[in-house]
Amino acid sequence: MDARFLGIAELVEAPSVAVVVDVMRAFTVAAWAFAQGAEKIVLAESLDEALALKARRPDWVALKDGPPAPGFDTVNSPGLLRSIDLGGRTVVQKTTAGTVGALAVKEASLVLCASFVVAEATARLLRTRKSDSVTFVVTGEDGQADEDLACAQYIARRAAGDGADAARFLRRAAESRAAAELAEGVRQGVHPDDVALCLELDRFPFGMVAALEDSLMVLRPCAVPSLADDASI
Numbered sequence: 477m478d479a480r481f482l483g484i485a486e487l488v489e490a491p492s493v494a495v496v497v498d499v500m501r502a503f504t505v506a507a508w509a510f511a512q513g514a515e516k517i518v519l520a521e522s523l524d525e526a527l528a529l530k531a532r533r534p535d536w537v538a539l540k541d542g543p544p545a546p547g548f549d550t551v552n553s554p555g556l557l558r559s560i561d562l563g564g565r566t567v568v569q570k571t572t573a574g575t576v577g578a579l580a581v582k583e584a585s586l587v588l589c590a591s592f593v594v595a596e597a598t599a600r601l602l603r604t605r606k607s608d609s610v611t612f613v614v615t616g617e618d619g620q621a622d623e624d625l626a627c628a629q630y631i632a633r634r635a636a637g638d639g640a641d642a643a644r645f646l647r648r649a650a651e652s653r654a655a656a657e658l659a660e661g662v663r664q665g666v667h668p669d670d671v672a673l674c675l676e677l678d679r680f681p682f683g684m685v686a687a688l689e690d691s692l693m694v695l696r697p698c699a700v701p702s703l704a705d706d707a708s709i
């Protein structure tokens with residue numbers, strides 16, 4: 477498998493297969509939203525679009541990164557989200573990096589959104605699809621965020637069927653600038669457990685696929701194929 481690792485600004489053409497990685501915290505939060513029962517997540521282009529969608533559908537749950545804000549129901553924190561019942565709800569998510577990365581590859585034929593909590597499920601979806609070429613979008617810090625790059629490299633290794641020492645990749649994420657900023661309170665809308673929750677390898681058994689639905693980019697959980705269907709195992 478040919479794996480490319482690009483920042484959002486480096487995406488010059490729509491890849492065929494894209495894995496958009498945001499460990500801290502958008503796609504850890506998204507996985508927790510599905511674990512809490514959310515039906516789907518609409519990835520909003522802007523804060524204004526998120527608020528407009530919420531105004532049209534007051535039953536939707538609007539979520540943004542940073543501090544709480546009027547009109548939004550919650551923030552981009554797995555530690556806070558895990559105590560909210562989202563059964564059957566639609567979440568609208570707008571963040572600085574993760575949602576922007578997914579929207580940047582909306583023309584790709586397959587878009588997976590990923591973090592460590594869904595790493596193996598994501599790798600297994602790539603293996604089953606037998607993708608020759610995969611573009612990993614490293615969403616944080618102009619493609620330099622080491623928590624995202626480490627996760628992308630780990631998934632790439634697993635997708636290629638190679639063994640990988642997960643501890644080494646998780647350590648890089650734990651030592652990243654994002655982890656330090658979350659721990660030190662530099663970032664806002666944070667629960668004390670957020671960093672630990674973002675470093676839980678394979679916490680969930682599903683992958684997450686984003687696709688255009690009526691001009692909105694919609695993220696849904698995706699069951700992974702059974703072991704019997706995965707020839708590399």
Ligand SMILES: O=C(O)[C@H](CS(=O)(=O)O)OP(=O)(O)O
Nearest residue numbers: 501502541571572573574663
């Ligand atoms: O919520 C996050 O951790 C970041 C935004 S910030 O760096 O905290 O302002 O957003 P994400 O898109 O999840 O990286």
Ligand SMILES: [Mg+2]
Nearest residue numbers: 500501573616
């Ligand atoms: Mg991030």
